[in-house]
Amino acid sequence: MRAARTIRRYWRETALVILVILPWAALFPLGFLWLWRNSVVNWWILAAATMGAAAFALRIDIARSAMVEAQAEAEKASPPSPEWGAREEEAWKLVQQIARETQPFSFTEAEPIRVALERAVDAVATHFHPGAPHARLRITLPEGLLLAERLLRDLRVAIITHVPGARSIRLSDAAWAKETFDRYGEATRRVYSFADVILRLVRSVGNPKGGFLAEANRLLIGQVGGFLSMRLRAELTLLLIHEIGRAAIDAHSGRLRLADDELSTAARVESEAAEEDLVGPVRILLLGQVNAGKSSLLNAMAEQVHRAVGPTPMRSDVEELALKFEGRPEVVLIDTPGVGNEPAASKTLRDKVETADLIIWVASATQPARSLDVEALRKIRAIFKDRTDLHMPPVLCAMTHIDELTPAFEWVPPYDLIRADRPKAISIREAIEHVGDLLDIPCERIVPVYVRDIGGAYNIDLLWNLIASRLDEARAVKIRRLQSVAAGFSVPAVLSQMAAGGRWLAKAIRQTRS
Incomplete structure (x- = not known):
């Protein structure tokens, strides 16, 4: 009945469609009739067969x-x-x-x-x-x-x-x-x-x-x-x-263990500095040998002295420093003691690496022995090869002490490392290539810096730009870590769920009795 009413309602539109289509639909029989009367049907069949062969190919x-x-x-x-x-x-x-x-x-x-x-x-x-x-x-x-x-x-x-x-x-x-x-x-x-x-x-x-x-x-x-x-x-x-x-x-893979709002909550638990950002500030771990310049780099990036520096190791603890500058990514810098073979140092390295979103390896351009760097990076990569529930943080490199490269008395930055038309520029570029080969870090991820003097720091802006280019990758590492943490068994979380379930059940019973 409804279909009949619909047809009666739209009979004008239906008639219009028929009147428009019918003349064109009649072209085929009329055309064939014309071919028949003019005795060219066979020629038409031959042409159609030829086109059909081409269509088949x-x-x-x-x-x-x-x-x-x-x-x-x-x-x-x-x-x-x-x-x-x-x-x-x-x-x-x-x-x-x-x-x-x-x-x-x-x-x-x-x-x-x-x-x-x-x-x-x-x-x-x-x-x-x-x-x-x-x-x-x-x-x-x-x-x-x-x-x-x-x-x-x-x-x-x-x-x-x-x-x-x-x-x-x-x-x-x-x-x-x-x-x-x-x-x-x-x-x-x-x-x-x-x-x-x-x-x-x-x-x-x-x-x-x-x-x-x-x-x-x-x-x-x-x-x-x-x-x-x-x-x-x-x-x-x-x-x-x-x-x-x-x-x-x-x-x-566990990527659905936390919804977006739950990720934000987990990030706030991990870092009180998290505000509007989904996962809060990116945690950047500064690693490298003793006296490579990690504390000097932290001070230069912070634009003021936060860590004492000197010719001998000044401190053996880990310090975290939140940085928030206009126009730059919000980050937490984590300064660490120099890498070494001591068990305590290896334990600290593993703990901090697993909570880092991005790693800046600080390497001195004048350091002749790099076996500690190579071994420490090998251990870090092995950690994430075994931990399939985590992502390896992107690794950047800040190459310090470039002012001491030959010629030692020449220090007139900036230096063009592409053309390398000056002896110092050639030395810096060769040092970058050497460090990149040993540490297996692409040269485009290595920034030569001068951080001995905060006021005269060189290439810090370039390092910030490199960090910004890897920000999405670092945030993906952090999201993956938060999801991995959420997958673990938590006694407080279970107790909280039991309490919430008990409150809901008690409320339902009261409503039923009333």
Whole structure:
């Protein structure tokens, strides 16, 4: 009844569509009639066959290149997250491999889609939990709920962006459409199929050539339409598998242990200086040998003396200094004793490294022995190789004592290290390359600095700019650390949850009795 009312309501619009389309739809039979009367039908068939052969060759090329081009577009639209570590990137390669091996979905059947998506999720879960039973379920209830929340939020954005009239279509409209289809859909499809068969038979009997051409045209249009949609279907298939794989990686790597507001709370617990920033100030660890210039660098970056400096080690403790300058990143500098082989020093190094977001290795340009630097950096990299739940902080290098390089009596900065047209500039550049090779730090992450005199400090602004360029990477390290901490068992947290549950239960009982 509602369908009939709708047709009666829009009969003018329906008539308008018919009047516009009918003249163009009549062109095919009228054109064929003209070809028949002018005896050029055979020539038309020959031309159509030639074009069909060319179309067949083009079809083969499309089939060969569609997946390759779709893969390139999908990888561009869905790149790996810059916050991922090595283990997450390995899982992402598994997802990409599954996406490449999956034939484009037709999007008319649900079963192939379900099988492919479950394969991607299981591959990620097995990667993070090898040998574990029910690996895909090894996430906590809060993680599952946060995952569902994020997927539904992304789905909402996609619907608003790509579905015409999404803000106007009500769920009641969808329910009516489903009821109508369930009631009349199958009967309508049968009537249409029967009428189509009868029409094709009548056409073939009454006009064999016309019937043959109509069937060829029908087949050609169907094949062309299918192949023209192949790349689109391939891109959608790859994107769908990529996004489901991305969600599975975030869930099983522990990245969903904390929501954004919980991250902010955890950051405030770790550092009272956290304010509006999601994870608070970046924690920068200053490391290097004794007398490399760590305290002098801290003073230069702070633009005032906070640590005493001298020819011998002045202090053996660790000091943290929060810095907040306009136009510069908010950071916490952590000055440490010189690296060494003492057990206490190694324990301090490990503890501080695991709570750092970024490392500045302070290396003296005039230090001939660098075995302590090399060994300490090797230990740090080994820490994060074993701790797959943490990310390795980015490592920068501040090369001090550059004024003492040959010629020792020349110190007239600034120096152009690209052209290196002065002897001092050549010495600085060679020192950078030497330190970079030994410590396995790219030269573009090494800044030569002069920090002996705060008032005459050199290249500190360049060091700040380098820190700013690595800020996103450092924040990703901090988020990962907070998530790892949240995954551990906490007696106070459990007691707090028990107390909250008890209060809720008591309140529910009182409401029931009243």
